[in-house]
Amino acid sequence: MKIVVCVKQVPDTWSEKKLDPATKTLDRASVDGVMNELDEYAVEEALKIAEATSGEVTVLSMGPEQSTETIRKALSMGADAGIHVLDDALAGSDAVATSLAIATVLGDRGVDLIIFGSESTDARMSVVPAMVAERLGLPQLTFANKVEAPGDGTVKIHRLTDYGYDVVEASTPAVISVVEKINEPRYPSFKGIMAAKKKPVETVTVADAGIEPAAVGLGAAWSEVAEFAAAPPRAAGTIVTDEGDGGVKIADYLSEQKFI
Amino acid sequence: MAEILVLVEHVDGSVKKTALELLTLARSVGQPSAVFVGDGIDNAAATLAEYGAENIYVADAAELTGHVVAPKAELLAQLVAEKSPAAVLITSTAEGKEIAGRLAIKINSGVITDAVGISEDLVATQSIFGGSTIVHSKVTTGTPIITVRPNSAAPEAAPAAGNRADVTVALSEKATSAKIVDRVEQEKGARPELTEAAVVVSGGRGVGGAEGFEVIEKLADSLDAAVGASRAATDAGWYPHQYQVGQTGKTVSPQLYIASGISGAIQHRAGMQTSKTIVVVNKDPEAPIFELADYGVVGDLFAVVPQLSEEISKRKG
Numbered sequence: 204m205k206i207v208v209c210v211k212q213v214p215d216t217w218s219e220k221k222l223d224p225a226t227k228t229l230d231r232a233s234v235d236g237v238m239n240e241l242d243e244y245a246v247e248e249a250l251k252i253a254e255a256t257s258g259e260v261t262v263l264s265m266g267p268e269q270s271t272e273t274i275r276k277a278l279s280m281g282a283d284a285g286i287h288v289l290d291d292a293l294a295g296s297d298a299v300a301t302s303l304a305i306a307t308v309l310g311d312r313g314v315d316l317i318i319f320g321s322e323s324t325d326a327r328m329s330v331v332p333a334m335v336a337e338r339l340g341l342p343q344l345t346f347a348n349k350v351e352a353p354g355d356g357t358v359k360i361h362r363l364t365d366y367g368y369d370v371v372e373a374s375t376p377a378v379i380s381v382v383e384k385i386n387e388p389r390y391p392s393f394k395g396i397m398a399a400k401k402k403p404v405e406t407v408t409v410a411d412a413g414i415e416p417a418a419v420g421l422g423a424a425w426s427e428v429a430e431f432a433a434a435p436p437r438a439a440g441t442i443v444t445d446e447g448d449g450g451v452k453i454a455d456y457l458s459e460q461k462f463i
Numbered sequence: 464m465a466e467i468l469v470l471v472e473h474v475d476g477s478v479k480k481t482a483l484e485l486l487t488l489a490r491s492v493g494q495p496s497a498v499f500v501g502d503g504i505d506n507a508a509a510t511l512a513e514y515g516a517e518n519i520y521v522a523d524a525a526e527l528t529g530h531v532v533a534p535k536a537e538l539l540a541q542l543v544a545e546k547s548p549a550a551v552l553i554t555s556t557a558e559g560k561e562i563a564g565r566l567a568i569k570i571n572s573g574v575i576t577d578a579v580g581i582s583e584d585l586v587a588t589q590s591i592f593g594g595s596t597i598v599h600s601k602v603t604t605g606t607p608i609i610t611v612r613p614n615s616a617a618p619e620a621a622p623a624a625g626n627r628a629d630v631t632v633a634l635s636e637k638a639t640s641a642k643i644v645d646r647v648e649q650e651k652g653a654r655p656e657l658t659e660a661a662v663v664v665s666g667g668r669g670v671g672g673a674e675g676f677e678v679i680e681k682l683a684d685s686l687d688a689a690v691g692a693s694r695a696a697t698d699a700g701w702y703p704h705q706y707q708v709g710q711t712g713k714t715v716s717p718q719l720y721i722a723s724g725i726s727g728a729i730q731h732r733a734g735m736q737t738s739k740t741i742v743v744v745n746k747d748p749e750a751p752i753f754e755l756a757d758y759g760v761v762g763d764l765f766a767v768v769p770q771l772s773e774e775i776s777k778r779k780g
Contacts, residue, residue: 219729220592240711298574299567321557324710327591328576329557330564333532337565342641343531346557359644362531363557363705365656367649371531373641383711384704425573425604429586434597440741442753445762450770453742454778456758460740462662462686462719463775 204258204354204375207309208249208282208318210242212266212273213325220325226421227428228295229325231267238273241320243388244381246277248350249318251386256354258315259283265293265304271404278399279391285404292409295421298326302334304419308412310339316358319380321346332380342373345380465493465549466518468542470535470562471511472554476503478510481554481659483618485611486514488581490621493549496520498542500535501528504627512625514618522630526639532558533638536565541632543570543606550585555610556658563608572605579615579716579737593710593733613659614716657706660689662719663738665708666701667693667731669724669745669764673701678768679723685775691715691735693725709734723764727752744768 214220214234223230238246249260262277264270265288274285288308296304309317317339322329336343344350347360348368358377361368391399409416417423443452457463467489472479482497489495497516499507504521511519520542527534539551539562551566553559560576567574578587582599585607589598602608657663664686666679676690683690692702694709708715710733720738725731727743727750735741736755743756744764753759760767 219595222596222598298564302564302568327714328564329560330567330574330576333561333564334568337533337536337568340637343533343561343565344641345531345561361647362643364646365556367647369531369643370645370647371641372644377641425567425571426575426600426602429599429601431596431598434590434594437741437755437757440753440756440758442748442756442759442761444748445760445767447766448770449744449760449762449767450772451774453744453758453760453767453771454774456742457719457775458778460719462740463778 204252204256204315204352205313206249206253206258206260206316206318207263207314208242208245208260208277209263209305210246210273210277211239211264211323212236212270213239213323222428222431226295227431228421236269236272238276239320239323241322241324241383244383244385245318245320246280246282247386247388248381249316250281250389252316252350252352256352258354261286263288263305263308265301267294274404275399276391278402279395280389281395284402287404287406288412289406290409292416292420295424296419297424297426298328298330298334299425300419300423302331302338304412304414305331306335306338307414308407315375316352317376317378319378321380321382332378336378339378342377344371344373344377347379347381348385350379350381350385466546467493467495468539468546468548468551469495469497469516470539470551470553470559471497471499471507472556473499473501473503473507476506478507479659480618481613483510483514484613484616485552485554486511486516487618488611488616489552490515492581492583492585496546496548498522498539500538508625508627513620513622515621515623516625517623519625519627520630521627522632524632524634526634527632529643530639531641531643532561533565533641534632534634535562536569537634537638538630538632539566540569542630548606550607550609553608553610555612560610563610567608570605572608573602574608575600575602576610578609578611581609581611585609590737593729594736612714612716614661614718654683655687655689657689657691657708658713658715660715661717662686662688663691663708663715663717663735664688664721664723665691665693665725665735666696666723667725668695670696670701675765676702678765678772682721682768682772685772693731722752723768725752726750727755
């Protein structure tokens, strides 16, 4: 089975994030980049499926130069090869343009499964997997907390819902996104880290992929940030120390605010 | 007035509050038309009309609900082509955002997700980076598709005609390629859905263990609230993972959020900072969560929280 897992380099989850006043997009330079946490689950799931079906895993990342770190991390976990979609023309791409670039790069590579993490911790839209499925006309198997892909052309997932989960079936090729905790992502071993240095990473530019440069990047975005500002600080609240009546005091406050 | 399509969330015709919120918001930018997918319109029609739906488009083909996301996007694309609405509003749930995303590609339109407000000229307000930054965004291409977070508007009744029209949708083969073969309902008791609840009561590291969550649940039940948990608590296995509030979990924006034994790392704040009123119980006076508190008590949650539950039950009689 041929599996591509799409990963994104994002600002460290625990860091303060800011918008760049000039482009009104995420300031990626001022914070440390890491592999999007949810993508680690996608890489692990891809590796597990590949191990069970004698398949191969290619990791794809679209992003600036430093995204190679995230590709290397996936390679050191065990992925076989990398694709880095790298082009200044892509900077500032919205979800619409990102899905176009990914779908175009992957369109004719004969991939059986395209696996994503269910959301990035920076943009948090959770729409790119659905958009890629739409563009490629492939079944959408998203928000999976269980994936069965035995390599016989079928794939079955448990899709998380408000009430529990839906069991969803499709045939491959298909697009999957996985949620946090679907598995326990492995740590790269020393051997894996050394091996990753020798694994092939193909760089694909907009021209290589045949993407119209005007269709991607900040200028092509179909929505724009008109303005932004720091949220007004919350008014300082009342803080009291419990002297045996803390619960009663909160109840008084909730009554005042008409919650009870 | 310009028509605004509103995709209605419902369970077998019982209309969810989120749909009433969207209809209310839609009235401030145009004239709402409800799009109702699935069975149960006879139960829903009166409510939708009461909250301002001028038209109700009803599509009940089994394929629409028997497959993942894509058929609903095709239905909306067809309606956009037929009705030329000024905008499409969808609730910002996981599925709602995916429908919006696919619709955007189909109709060549921009999409904005997770709006917390919409102005008259269809500028959406978003609260990003865990509520630290407020952004005003606009769709510049095509028919604006905006997904709106639950609890972003207070539903107000404003009766309208509620003219019903059945819609027949011609679905492509591709739209029905991911088939739902079973729906499994997991027991979650009588508590409201976490992301839609008006009140959320959460516990964190300070709760100390799975049994400690009983006091959190008891407080939640006294307020008809949903229960949430910080990542520290879900990672430790004290509470199921799907109740995690935070950057890698659910984002909630209730009227009232009560955080007990939660220190308030960015990871957690990102998921709850836009709550209207925040009450904090923590024994560490230096815990950053107190910066967000409208009302805070420095003390042992195992003393304060049970006392609060008891007091609420007493006052509610």
